[in-house]
Amino acid sequence: GAMLNADNPSVYVNVYDLRSENAPRVHEVVDVAAANNWTKMLGFGVFHSGVEIDGTGREYFFGYNPFGGPGVNWCEPGVANPEIYKHRQRIFIGKSKMNHEKIMKVLTNFRRSAHYSGDEYDILRNNCNHFTNHVCKILTGKGIPGWVNRMADTCEIYRFAYSRIF
Numbered sequence: 001g002a003m004l005n006a007d008n009p010s011v012y013v014n015v016y017d018l019r020s021e022n023a024p025r026v027h028e029v030v031d032v033a034a035a036n037n038w039t040k041m042l043g044f045g046v047f048h049s050g051v052e053i054d055g056t057g058r059e060y061f062f063g064y065n066p067f068g069g070p071g072v073n074w075c076e077p078g079v080a081n082p083e084i085y086k087h088r089q090r091i092f093i094g095k096s097k098m099n100h101e102k103i104m105k106v107l108t109n110f111r112r113s114a115h116y117s118g119d120e121y122d123i124l125r126n127n128c129n130h131f132t133n134h135v136c137k138i139l140t141g142k143g144i145p146g147w148v149n150r151m152a153d154t155c156e157i158y159r160f161a162y163s164r165i166f
Contacts, residue, residue: 013052015047019085062116064118066119072107093139
């Protein structure tokens with residue numbers, strides 16, 4: 001029973017591949033899902049992720065919203081936008097240090113935060129994986145595995161270097 005652990009629910013991250021045929025249309029990134037398998041070996045890929053809180057039946061994620069409303073929303077665990085994302089794996093991050101009531105307060109604050117409003121989404125600087133990592137750190141003290149967001153980190157380093165040179 002998930003509710004038996006209501007005081008310290010388990011926190012999971014669901015990781016998704018971008019479906020390659022939709023990648024250019026959706027994120028205007030490279031055509032990626034097919035490449036994710038070999039890039040993962042290099043610690044490199046383009047993934048979507050969300051945070052699943054045990055006992056809530058919900059997975060919270062951050063995404064682009066051109067109308068500027070909240071970027072933080074929820075879906076059924078493991079089925080984020082199935083026409084765009086294909087579920088890859090579920091990773092146990094840890095037990096939450098808070099009860100459900102506190103967790104809901106934290107998530108409400110994230111949803112109201114200007115940093116995570118829908119028009120603040122940036123594929124490299126402020127994406128779904130940055131959000132997932134941030135929530136996991138607050139709830140469990142642990143972040144998500146590095147490979148989930150490594151492409152953004154790497155591209156950001158290049159972009160930073162590039163902007164310095166020119």
